[in-house]
Amino acid sequence: MADTLLSRAMTGAVDPPLLPLPDRVVELLSELSSPARLAAHLRAVHDVAHQLVDWVELRCPAVRFDREAVLFGAATHDVGKTLHVSELSGPGAAHEEAGQALLQRHGVSPELARFAATHASWGRQQVGLEDLLVSLADKVWKNKRVPELEDLVVARLTEATGRAAWEEFMALDEFLAGIGDGADERLAFQSSFPVHG
Template sequence: MNRVVSPEAAREILVALGAPRRLMTHGRLVLEAADELLRAMRTLGVDVDERLVRAGAMLHDAGKILHPNELTNPGKNHEEAGEAMLLAQDVDPVVARCCVTHAQWASFDCSLEELLVALADALWKGIRRDPIERRVVDEVARRLRGDAWESFVVLDECFERIAEAGPERLERSVRADADA
């Protein structure tokens, strides 16, 4: 039976698979950003699968266990490798798919949950990406059957708040690497 995992269970999966400290830290920092996005969804009254978003935030880069050079260098090999590895661990395919969609969201018909994982992966380090932000705003407005501008006002403030904390999160990431 496939399972959508909690962030704690996701952490245990990563540890069992031999994830390096840097990857564990990255997952936690992306989860922090995802939690902020989820608070905004609750504020707006948007129903999302929070467990999926939180698990996806922790596990989206799991494939870097198999491709450790991509922890510090660009690369896409970890995406499909991560999905396959998580599927072999009986992780719900929807969560495992976040390994691919976090980077290739523009090429897929993604759920709002997948988009939130991808957005958290950018915002955690202070990077604003208009195309994905716009896609999230549009999907939220569609779900609320409202005006995109109304959703934008709330979400833009959230996106900016997360991005402003990016340098501090990056510093924590660097410190965690140095302490290893």
């Protein structure tokens, strides 16, 4: 039963339609006996990250960033919650550093494992556009808007495109509002899976 739930959370046909998690992540979460709720969360954030990177590439083709790193980071950012399951339903940051170390122990490069630690610390350190996009996906999937984070993304886009900041802000704001429209369905999908077993 648990394997079926985990498999459905990671790759099954669901409503709303969400992209399945990448094979490498499916293997990792299966090996770690991930809670199905965590897999569902990672899938929702990964799907939103896909939308974000597609939008950035279309709107700002001059912006250079590692698309695959963003997608992997979104799909694994909370993997440390396999070790700190209480943080699936309550506050806590122990999963961040633990997730980074866990990924590295499983052969993930430090460049990709970093998202487990940086997804919540974008305001405390200088991070790249990839880190900001993972953080943004982790917020907007549930329609949580964080102006400071969005301002950092706008600044990076403005720097790359040469367009006015207000122009980038308006475009990003409209795009994120559209993503936010699907938040209730994504939250219901995540909530349909148990935190334990």
